[in-house]
Amino acid sequence: MSATHITSSPTVNTASFSARHLLGIEGLCLEDIQFLLALADTYVELNRQVDKKSALLRGRTQINLFFESSTRTQSSFELAGKRLGADVLNMSVGTSSVKKGETLIDTAMTLNAMRPDMLVVRHDASGAVELLSQKVDCAVINAGDGAHEHPTQALLDALTIRRHLGDIAGLRIAICGDILHSRVARSNILLLNMLGAELRIIAPPTLLPPHAANMGVDVFHNMAEGLHNCDVVMMLRLQVERMSVSLVPSTREYFHHYGLDRIKLRNANAGAKVMHPGPMNRGVEIDSAIADDPSISLIQDQVEMGVAVRMAVLDALSRNLSNARERKVKE
Amino acid sequence: MITPDQIAYINARLVDPATGLDTPGALITFGNEIQAVGPDLFPSGDAPLSSDQFQVIDCRGHVLCPGLIDMRVFVGEHGAEHKETLATASQAAAAGGVTSIIVMPNTDPVIDDASLVDFIKRRSRDTAIVNVYPMAALTKGLEGTRLTEMGLLKEAGAIAFTDGLCSVTNSWLMRQALSYAGTFGALVVHHAEDPSLSLDGAMNEGEFASRLGLAGIPTAAETIMVERDMALVELTKGRYHLSQISCAASLRVIEQAKERGLDVTCAVSAHHLALNELDVGDYRTFFKTNPPLRAEEDRRAMVEGLKNGVIDIIVSGHDPQAPENKRLPFANASSGCVGLETLLPVSLEHYHNGHVDLSQVLHALTCAPAERLGLPSGHLAPGAPADLALIDLDTPYVFNAASLKSRSKNTPFDERRLQGRVVRTIVGGKTVFERAAVSADSSEAR
Numbered sequence: 001m002s003a004t005h006i007t008s009s010p011t012v013n014t015a016s017f018s019a020r021h022l023l024g025i026e027g028l029c030l031e032d033i034q035f036l037l038a039l040a041d042t043y044v045e046l047n048r049q050v051d052k053k054s055a056l057l058r059g060r061t062q063i064n065l066f067f068e069s070s071t072r073t074q075s076s077f078e079l080a081g082k083r084l085g086a087d088v089l090n091m092s093v094g095t096s097s098v099k100k101g102e103t104l105i106d107t108a109m110t111l112n113a114m115r116p117d118m119l120v121v122r123h124d125a126s127g128a129v130e131l132l133s134q135k136v137d138c139a140v141i142n143a144g145d146g147a148h149e150h151p152t153q154a155l156l157d158a159l160t161i162r163r164h165l166g167d168i169a170g171l172r173i174a175i176c177g178d179i180l181h182s183r184v185a186r187s188n189i190l191l192l193n194m195l196g197a198e199l200r201i202i203a204p205p206t207l208l209p210p211h212a213a214n215m216g217v218d219v220f221h222n223m224a225e226g227l228h229n230c231d232v233v234m235m236l237r238l239q240v241e242r243m244s245v246s247l248v249p250s251t252r253e254y255f256h257h258y259g260l261d262r263i264k265l266r267n268a269n270a271g272a273k274v275m276h277p278g279p280m281n282r283g284v285e286i287d288s289a290i291a292d293d294p295s296i297s298l299i300q301d302q303v304e305m306g307v308a309v310r311m312a313v314l315d316a317l318s319r320n321l322s323n324a325r326e327r328k329v330k331e
Numbered sequence: 332m333i334t335p336d337q338i339a340y341i342n343a344r345l346v347d348p349a350t351g352l353d354t355p356g357a358l359i360t361f362g363n364e365i366q367a368v369g370p371d372l373f374p375s376g377d378a379p380l381s382s383d384q385f386q387v388i389d390c391r392g393h394v395l396c397p398g399l400i401d402m403r404v405f406v407g408e409h410g411a412e413h414k415e416t417l418a419t420a421s422q423a424a425a426a427g428g429v430t431s432i433i434v435m436p437n438t439d440p441v442i443d444d445a446s447l448v449d450f451i452k453r454r455s456r457d458t459a460i461v462n463v464y465p466m467a468a469l470t471k472g473l474e475g476t477r478l479t480e481m482g483l484l485k486e487a488g489a490i491a492f493t494d495g496l497c498s499v500t501n502s503w504l505m506r507q508a509l510s511y512a513g514t515f516g517a518l519v520v521h522h523a524e525d526p527s528l529s530l531d532g533a534m535n536e537g538e539f540a541s542r543l544g545l546a547g548i549p550t551a552a553e554t555i556m557v558e559r560d561m562a563l564v565e566l567t568k569g570r571y572h573l574s575q576i577s578c579a580a581s582l583r584v585i586e587q588a589k590e591r592g593l594d595v596t597c598a599v600s601a602h603h604l605a606l607n608e609l610d611v612g613d614y615r616t617f618f619k620t621n622p623p624l625r626a627e628e629d630r631r632a633m634v635e636g637l638k639n640g641v642i643d644i645i646v647s648g649h650d651p652q653a654p655e656n657k658r659l660p661f662a663n664a665s666s667g668c669v670g671l672e673t674l675l676p677v678s679l680e681h682y683h684n685g686h687v688d689l690s691q692v693l694h695a696l697t698c699a700p701a702e703r704l705g706l707p708s709g710h711l712a713p714g715a716p717a718d719l720a721l722i723d724l725d726t727p728y729v730f731n732a733a734s735l736k737s738r739s740k741n742t743p744f745d746e747r748r749l750q751g752r753v754v755r756t757i758v759g760g761k762t763v764f765e766r767a768a769v770s771a772d773s774s775e776a777r
Contacts, residue, residue, distance in 0.1 A: 105658055125660030126544035127614030146662065148544030186544060209541035210549075 017316050021133045021140040024149035025190040033158070033194060040159050040305070040312035047083070047308055057086035057318055062118040063111055064090045066143070067104070070122060072278055072303070073143050073153075077120045080310035086118065104128060105135055112136040117321055118314060121145075126183075139317040141310075147181050147209075153277055154187035156309040158195060160301050161232055164273060169196030174226050174268075175217075176202040176258060177236030177285050180209050180247070184277045185236060189215050202226035203258065206247045207238075223258055227267040235260055235276045238285045251284045261287040265296070273298050336362050338760065341373070343390035343721070347397065348694035349710035358395055359385070360717035363759035368711045390721055393754060394689075397697040397709050398430025398461075398718035401674060402520075402598055403574060403646035405495070405667070406432075407738075408454065410439025415651040415738045417451070420671065421459035423649075423737040425764035427672040428720035428753030431462040431708060432649075433700075436473070437495035443468035443479045445487035452488050460763040461756075462718070464490040464704070466520060469508050473497045478508055485515050490704050493520035493574060496621060498556055500526060502563065509569030518703065520572045523556035523581070524622065533662045535608040535623045543614065545661060548623050550578035557581045561588040564595060572703060573597035575648060577622035579632035586641045596703050597641070599633050600648035601670055601677040602743060606630070610743065616657045616664035617743045620648070623666075637695060638687050644703065645695040647674040651739030669737045673730065675722065676749040683750050689724075717760035724751045 016031045025033075046052060062081040064074050069092060081088040093107060104123065111119065112135065119140045121129045126146030133140040144150040161168055173192055179185045179201050192199055199217040201208065213219050220226030227233060238254060248254045260274065274290055275298050282288045291297055318324060341357045345368060356370035401424065407414035415423075417434070424432050434451065436442035442451060448465050455463035467489035471477045481492060492512060499505045499521065512519050529552040534540050536547025557573060561584055564571045576582060576597045588595045602620060607627045611618045618624060636642035650667025657664050670677075678696060681687045701709025708718045732745035756764040 104660065123660065125662045127662075128660035130613060131658075131660055146544050146660075147546075183544060186542070210536050210547055211538035211541055214538045215541065 018320060019317070020320055021142075022151055022313055022317060023130050023133060023140065023142045025151050025154050025187045025194075026149065028151075030194055033155070033191065036155055036309070036312050036316060037159050037162065039315060040155070040309045041163075043308035043311040043315075044163075044305065046311075047304070052083050053085065054083060055085045056315060057081065057084040057117075060086040060117040060318060061115070062086040062088045062120065062314070063116045064088065064120045064143075065107070065111065065122075066090070066092050067121075067123040067128070068144070070144070072306075073122065076303070076306040077141075077143060077310050080307050080314055081118070083307070084311055084314055086314070089116075104132060108132045108135045112138065117318065137322070139321060141313060141317065144183050146183065147186070148183050149187045150183040151187050151191075152306070152309055152313060153184050154191040155313070156302055156305040157188055157234065157275060157277075158191055159305045159309055160275065160298050161273070163305070164298060164301070165231060168192065170198070171231045172198045172200070172229055172269075173232040173234065174200040174202055174230045175234045175236065176223065176226070176260065178207045178238050178247075179203050179212060179236065180207045181239070182236050188234065189217055200226050200230065204248060223264050224267045227264060230268040231272055233260060233265065233268055233272060233274045235274065235286050237277065237279065238281060240281070240284070255284055259283070259285055259287060260290055262289060265290065272296070275299065275302055277302070336760075337366065337385050339372075339385040339387050340390050340395055340719070340721070341387060342392055343395035344392055345370070345396075345711060346394050346690065346693060347711035348690045349397070349698040349712075351690060352711065353690060355392075358711065358719070360719075360757070360760045363717055365711060365713055365715045365717050367713055388755075394722040394724050396693050396720055396722065397701075397711055398720045398756060398758065399428050399675060399696045400431040400433070400700040400704075400706065400709055401429045401647050401649065401671060402433045402644055402700045402704070403600070403648050404432040404434050404671065405437060405650040406434050407651060408438065409450075413738070414653050416458070417455050417463060418458040418460075419736065419738040420649070420651075421455070421461045421463065423669070423671040423735065424461045425756045425758070426736045426753070427647075428675045428722060428756050429461060429647075429671055430718035430720065430756060430758045431464060431706065432671070433464045433466055433490060433704065435493065435495040436466055436468040437497075441468050441472050442466070442489075443471050443473075443484075445480065445483045448484055448487040448489050461758050462708070464488075464706070466491045466493050466495075468492070469494045469519060470499060470504065475499050475501055475504060478504070478511060481512055481517055482515055485517055491518040491520050491572070494522065496522055498522050498524045498526060502559060505560065506563050506567060509563055509567040509571065513567065513569055516570070518570045518572055520574050521556075521560060522574045523553050523560060525552045525555050528552035528555065531662070532623070533619065534611055535625050537608060537626055539608050539611070543611070543661075550580050550625065550629065553578055553622055554580040554584060557584045561585075561593065561595070564588065564593045565591070568594070570594045571596075575600055575603070575622060575646065576633070576636075576642065577603050577625050578629040582632055582636045582641055589641065596643040596699075598644035598646045599637065599642050600646050601674050602648065602668060603630065604633050604637065604645070605677050605680060606743060611661075614661040615743075616659065616661055617668060617741050617745075619661060619664055619666050620668055621666035634681055634686050637681065638691065643695065643699045645674070645678050645692070647671050649737075651737055652741045653739060657741055668741050668743050669735065669739055670742070671737065672735055673742060673744045673749070675720075675753060676730070676751050677744060679724070679751040680749070717757060719757040720753050721755040721757075722751060723754045726751065728752070
């Protein structure tokens, strides 16, 4: 069976990874990260074969519970679960249509009674996924909670960088844009710091969280200065609704100062790579000429790595399910 | 002259923060008043342990002091009786040594009409076991647009005027309120928060909030409003009390206002003296308060403010919330924590830590609020109301939220190691709370 290649991989040591849930990068140690990235590497190979199917999670039930809509993250998790043989159920619960909170716990309890093995959760409130994880028996994966964390995005970003530029330690990486509201930025700051990158964040002060400089990054307000000698530039999505609350005056002013184009990119190292978690606002935070240039943009690679990383996370957490041993004996 | 209405509290450590009295002695109550108090009530030194004439209560050396007066209590009656009623709040108060509670007008409907003040007073008389004094709204419906009928409300029994958890953002209206209240010598109590700055913030703005991905409330949201209020007090010569202070910057503003001779006081909650923003931990909603728990420097400034007298009063900020308002993602959860039953022991931490004298702590809990509100209680003197707390100052224990008498259990102090608690509470000469024998208490130190 195709699952056998996992145990044969020399870099993958299953013994150390003992987490029950993946709620954030915070709480993981370097060994956990290395383990997940190595495991994800093996799934990249599997995903490039004609037969992409494994039976690792056969009989397992995975529920994708999205309180905030997301096409790409949800389909990435769905594909990851299906390629590992799990039964995947997608549930989209609009937060606006239901009364918040009550439904979070109530929905969690209801779903829990259906005995899923994996719950993939996205919610618009920071800490909501952690709260939910306290009420269920299954493994919970944070697919983004408010402005807090989005751990699988950070893992797939790290995997993408590693596969293109090698060891992350010592790389100079800039994260640009709406850091204030970005869970992607928070998870990446934690993860890339752990992996030894030299991190910079670039944004106007109105899009930076207070005391951002204490988060292990150098803070820049000027794009040219911030991009100087960078190896990787990670752009973040600027949500257009932010304009209405005076965080930035207009999209054209924003693009003029913080939109990534070829001129600004010249400040970075030759051969610097550009990333974006998607979906992009072309002409707001990133110029199409850069987004579509395969010699610069890693955006498509990020999407590919996303499926592999999520397979690795599902695989790793399934090994720690309370009934995992039972299953092995039965087989 | 001697009747069974007389009760002698003997072998007490009498502490009266109003006079600085701290001496072994005895106190006699007659009916609902204190009749005599002092070290020499029983000259022979051996007080009668039983008597046909007195009812005798042996205080075993515990502290006997005026009952606590809590100036900031939210009660769900009327409108949210599932959170707390006047009856349950008063039982919680009694269990905390609090003999008078000042209740906020943030009810449904809002206490902005004389008939509603009357309702609270009658309801309290019939169901509450401690004294209940209602504050009335400063503006109709707490909407911040029209003044209430302060004169009529005061005659009906409103002890002061406040919009509770709402700030009066309209500076002109606040000026009018401070001016007009002067007609009746009424006290204006204000919650200082600029809502356009606190916006959708869930906790103190700072590095920790940034890491949790929560929107922050800057200290400036409070300080801006306090600065404005001081300017208006100067303009109107009004009587002003800052309902709850939470940060060092606001403290400096109050200090300067007092130096300028303005009629200004302020209160801090017991939890702002004891906790800081880090206690929020991993999104623990019982630590979501309004104003939010601040940085450690601010907490230390609050203790210092209490010590040097810039902060006059300690309040519980008792704000009961039901589980369905708290078992939510942090940003969606309601603010507030119950505090009547932890007000005394949490305040005593600063005495046990050696930061503040015992008489200073008790001053802020008894005679300071009494003086500010013009209440007859808050001191030990013949003729004063027999509202007393008997306090075991030193016994350590682990506080247990399940032991709360309050209908809501949203305390941030569950499992906290505390030292000192009330063993008997007396309101109007009658014992309304007596702690069961220590061994029977499940929350005893382990």
